[in-house]
Amino acid sequence: MTKARGKPGRRWVKWIFLGPLLAVLLLQLYFFAQICWWTQFNPSSTSMQRAQLAELRKMNPNARLEKQWVPYNRISNNLKRAVIASEDANFTEHDGVDWDALEKAYEKNNKRHKVVGGGSTITQQLAKNLFLSGWRSYVRKGQELVIAYMLEAVMSKERILEIYLNSVEFGQGVFGAEAAARHYFHTTAANLNPAQAARLAVMLPNPRYYDKHRDTNYLARRTGIIQRRMNFADLP
Numbered sequence: 577m578t579k580a581r582g583k584p585g586r587r588w589v590k591w592i593f594l595g596p597l598l599a600v601l602l603l604q605l606y607f608f609a610q611i612c613w614w615t616q617f618n619p620s621s622t623s624m625q626r627a628q629l630a631e632l633r634k635m636n637p638n639a640r641l642e643k644q645w646v647p648y649n650r651i652s653n654n655l656k657r658a659v660i661a662s663e664d665a666n667f668t669e670h671d672g673v674d675w676d677a678l679e680k681a682y683e684k685n686n687k688r689h690k691v692v693g694g695g696s697t698i699t700q701q702l703a704k705n706l707f708l709s710g711w712r713s714y715v716r717k718g719q720e721l722v723i724a725y726m727l728e729a730v731m732s733k734e735r736i737l738e739i740y741l742n743s744v745e746f747g748q749g750v751f752g753a754e755a756a757a758r759h760y761f762h763t764t765a766a767n768l769n770p771a772q773a774a775r776l777a778v779m780l781p782n783p784r785y786y787d788k789h790r791d792t793n794y795l796a797r798r799t800g801i802i803q804r805r806m807n808f809a810d811l812p
Contacts, residue, residue, distance in 0.1 A: 604722065607707060607722075607723055607726060608726050608730075610706075610707075611723075611726050611727055611730055611731070612730055614731075614739065615730055615731055615735060618645050618739070618742070619706065619739065619743065622705045622706050622707075622743050622751075623705065623706060623707050623708055623709065624704070624705040624706075624743075624745060625641055625643070625705075625743070625745075625751055627709065628641070628745070628748075628749060629641055629749075632748075632749055639749065640749075641749050641750075641751055641755075642749055642750045642751065642755040642758075642759060643742075643750075643751040643752045643754075643755045644752065644754040644755055645742050645752065645754070646742065646752075646753065646754045646764075646765050646766070647738070648734055648735075648737070648738040650764075650765060650766045651738075651741055651753050651754075651765045651766065652753075652765060652766055652767065652768040652769075652773060653811065654768050654769060654770045654772075654773035654774075654806065655741065655753055655765065655768050655773040655776060655777070656737060656741070656809075656811055657773070657806040657807075657809040657811065658770070658773040658774045658776065658777035658802055658803070658806050658809075659698070659737075659740075659741065659773075659776075659777045659780070660698070660737075660809040660810070660811070661777070661802050661805040661806050661808070661809040662774075662777040662778060662780065662802045662805075663697075663698055663701070663777065663780060664697045664698040664699075665805075665809065666697075667697065667698050667699075667733065667737070667810075667812070668733055668810045668811070668812050670697060670699075671725070671728050672697065672699040672700070672721075672724035672725045672727060672728035673697060673699075673700065673721055673724055673725070674695065674697050677695040677696075677697070678695040678696075679695075680695060696720070697724065698736065698737065698740050699724045699727050699728055699736055700720050700721065700724045701740065701744070702724075702727060702736060702739060702740045702743070702744075703720045703721075703723035703724045703726075703727060704716075704720050705740075705743055705744060705745075706723070706739075706743070707719075707723060708720060708723075732812065733812030734812045736812075737812060741753045741765075742754075744780065745780075745783050745784075746759070746760075746776060746779060746780070746783050746787075747759060747760075747779070747783045747784060747786075747787035748783075748784050748787050748788075750783070750787070752765075753765035753768075753776075756776050757772070757776075760772075760775075760776065760790075770803050770806060771799065771803060773806070774799045774800075774802040774803040774806065775795065775799045777802055778795060778798045778799050778802055779795070
């Protein structure tokens with residue numbers, strides 16, 4: 577006697593659960609494959625860049641981004657130190673996620689009943705810029721953490737910092753250290769002095785605002801603080 581075949585309805589129930597899991601797994605494999613490729617080749621664009629270009633082209637169909645890739649050794653050490661001092665003091669020590677910083681950010685946000693800090697490392701910020709949207713949610717944050725660990729697993733700290741400094745937003749349509757140096761100071765990323773580097777680093781949490789408000793008291797005060805901290809920032 578042959579065994580009775582399972583009811584078709586049960587197979588559909590199984591795939592209701594397995595389908596989403598398979599989709600998530602395939603997405604993670606896609607992210608990992610991209611990251612492996614970028615260990616040797618530079619990203620031509622990022623999710624963040626494409627999103628901003630789409631917004632700019634709603635107002636001007638011919639809009640273009642200001643960006644120009646430069647290798648790690650053509651970016652001033654002043655900027656590298658300033659960004660680490662401002663954004664991720666433990667960059668050379670953590671494995672992609674700084675859990676102490678996340679906990680402090682969570683407590684601060686709860687205390688003020690709004691998001692005033694994310695506690696994201698440079699690696700997490702790069703993960704978001706490369707693949708994700710600016711929309712805040714716990715799901716997106718979880719995906720950001722997974723990608724951050726992928727980045728740290730296959731890339732050196734130097735490569736992570738190189739890609740970050742070439743892809744991070746410094747203003748409306750301005751991406752990367754070279755474009756930022758030219759946009760704000762009419763110089764190159766290699767020639768940024770300590771004060772210029774510190775100012776660019778301070779702008780990172782809200783670059784579009786500071787692009788339009790370049791002379792605020794906070795910006796000047798915070799720039800001085802970061803310039804003093806730069807001496808203690810370790811480079812990869």
